[in-house]
Amino acid sequence: MTLAELLPTLGRCLPGRLDPGVWPDDCARRPGGDIALSGVPLTRLARDHGTPAYVLDVATIRGRCREYRALDAEIAYAAKAFLCRRMAALVAEEGLSLDVCSAGELATARAAGFPAERILLHGNAKPDHELRLAADAGVGRVVVDSPDEIDRIPGPQDVLVRVTPDIDAHTHRAVATGIEDQKFGLSLTSGQAAEAVRRILARPDLRLLGLHCHLGSQLSDVAAHVEAVRRLVGFSADVAVRHGVLFPQLNLGGGHAVRYRARDAGYDLAAFAARVPEVLRFECRKHGLPVPRLTLEPGRALVARAGLTLYRVVAVKRGGARTFVAVDGGFSDNPRPALYDARYDVRLFGRTSTAPERRAAVVGRHCEAGDVLVPDALLPDDVRPGDLLVVPCTGAYHHSMASTCNRVGRPPVIAVEDGRAEPWVRRETDQDLLSRDA
Ligand SMILES: Cc1ncc(COP(=O)(O)O)c(C=O)c1O
Ligand SMILES: N[C@@H](CCCC[NH3+])C(=O)O
Numbered sequence: 001m002t003l004a005e006l007l008p009t010l011g012r013c014l015p016g017r018l019d020p021g022v023w024p025d026d027c028a029r030r031p032g033g034d035i036a037l038s039g040v041p042l043t044r045l046a047r048d049h050g051t052p053a054y055v056l057d058v059a060t061i062r063g064r065c066r067e068y069r070a071l072d073a074e075i076a077y078a079a080k081a082f083l084c085r086r087m088a089a090l091v092a093e094e095g096l097s098l099d100v101c102s103a104g105e106l107a108t109a110r111a112a113g114f115p116a117e118r119i120l121l122h123g124n125a126k127p128d129h130e131l132r133l134a135a136d137a138g139v140g141r142v143v144v145d146s147p148d149e150i151d152r153i154p155g156p157q158d159v160l161v162r163v164t165p166d167i168d169a170h171t172h173r174a175v176a177t178g179i180e181d182q183k184f185g186l187s188l189t190s191g192q193a194a195e196a197v198r199r200i201l202a203r204p205d206l207r208l209l210g211l212h213c214h215l216g217s218q219l220s221d222v223a224a225h226v227e228a229v230r231r232l233v234g235f236s237a238d239v240a241v242r243h244g245v246l247f248p249q250l251n252l253g254g255g256h257a258v259r260y261r262a263r264d265a266g267y268d269l270a271a272f273a274a275r276v277p278e279v280l281r282f283e284c285r286k287h288g289l290p291v292p293r294l295t296l297e298p299g300r301a302l303v304a305r306a307g308l309t310l311y312r313v314v315a316v317k318r319g320g321a322r323t324f325v326a327v328d329g330g331f332s333d334n335p336r337p338a339l340y341d342a343r344y345d346v347r348l349f350g351r352t353s354t355a356p357e358r359r360a361a362v363v364g365r366h367c368e369a370g371d372v373l374v375p376d377a378l379l380p381d382d383v384r385p386g387d388l389l390v391v392p393c394t395g396a397y398h399h400s401m402a403s404t405c406n407r408v409g410r411p412p413v414i415a416v417e418d419g420r421a422e423p424w425v426r427r428e429t430d431q432d433l434l435s436r437d438a
Contacts (some may be wrong), residue, residue, distance in 0.1 A: 013016035019262040023392045024057035033352040039419040043350045051312040052329030058417035060306035065094040078254050078299030079105045086424040088112035099297045140297040155205025160212040161294035165231040169215040169224035178215030214253025219313045220265040237287035251295040258304040260393045261345045307395025313387040323360035330364010331371040331404040338370050346377045350388040353380035
């Protein structure tokens with residue numbers, strides 16, 4: 001082992017180590033308290049690009065894309081997790097397909113030259129102009145998610161039907177989408193899905209390639225996907241008997257959990273690979289059906305761990321009910337704690353401290369009492385204004401869900417690859433915000 005290989009390993013054994021299941025692949029503490037990401041010190045990124053800033057490690061994204069591509073399935077990256085022109089180009093380069101859910105995501109994919117035949121269009125409320133744009137672009141598949149949409153899709157078009165299999169995958173209510181009482185999909189049990197299939201098949205210019213389901217987000221149990229395979233193959237068998245149609249594709253959506261903190265459960269991709277294709281073959285044999293090609297739509301699992309958010313401490317309040325450490329970002333760059341009670345790790349970087357660690361709430365700078373980024377952070381007791389903090393696992397649903405709350409511009413996205421840092425998205429300035437006003 002060379003010294004260069006040994007150093008990060010040693011770093012992982014030190015107290016306050018950066019858990020490799022939470023942090024980007026090549027991320028390690030440096031003497032003096034800095035953290036280096038693929039060889040680039042985070043203090044340098046904070047100095048050159050300011051804070052708050054999203055940082056993305058490209059090698060980690062590529063690595064995750066390749067792990068998924070090694071499965072026997074088509075992998076369609078769910079763009080809603082994070083998209084910009086450069087990300088779309090990277091996804092194309094890695095040979096993945098792309099799930100888009102808006103005209104904006106589609107426009108970004110097209111601007112990056114993403115092959116249209118590898119794009120799937122999703123949405124429970126696709127306006128006519130979006131369906132028209134998809135048709136003009138030659139989008140490969142439209143995923144039907146409402147009965148009225150069936151008459152509005154311009155033909156000829158390949159489609160899938162999004163079904164709700166009534167599976168509770170035990171996740172936060174706001175991201176549970178496989179159960180009956182929520183807005184996505186066409187329910188299997190009520191007959192909505194069967195009726196949609198009948199109407200699609202009655203349109204000769206639509207080619208129905210198969211079924212889709214997405215059970216929800218942050219799912220850590222493979223059993224939910226196994227059950228989905230059983231129900232969807234069962235329904236495919238009904239369609240085969242009733243209409244004489246065999247489906248060549250089966251799309252199981254995304255939702256594979258990531259570990260935001262060391263104690264969190266992730267998704268066991270090896271268990272998925274060992275179990276799901278086998279169950280699919282078994283169920284198809286049982287019903288006398290050909291085995292369809294699987295499609296998966298991971299979003300978070302491909303990008304979350306690649307991302308870090310850098311903040312600077314602006315104010316510290318001690319002596320009250322709790323210690324409040326206020327940073328220069330907050331709710332506008334990360335609404336997930338407020339929306340889903342999401343919990344994160346946070347670390348001081350850029351200096352060392354021998355002070356004992358104590359609980360503190362890391363809060364944002366917005367005019368909202370609920371603007372709390374990490375309610376139970378463990379930080380050195382001498383944390384002070386000017387310090388730098390980093391929150392890991394922020395590559396998914398952070399930039400893509402950022403707002404301009406209080407007219408605070410959105411942070412830049414700085415991509416790091418091969419020891420170089422490059423902005424993929426520049427910071428939104430006050431002038432940018434003003435430029436849209438009358
Ligand atoms: C249809 C569909 N596919 C894929 C995803 C990606 O989910 P995740 O980022 O949790 O993998 C979503 C979002 O939940 C979705 O709605
Ligand atoms: N935005 C959510 C997940 C929704 C995924 C899209 N259906 C999150 O941050 O966890």
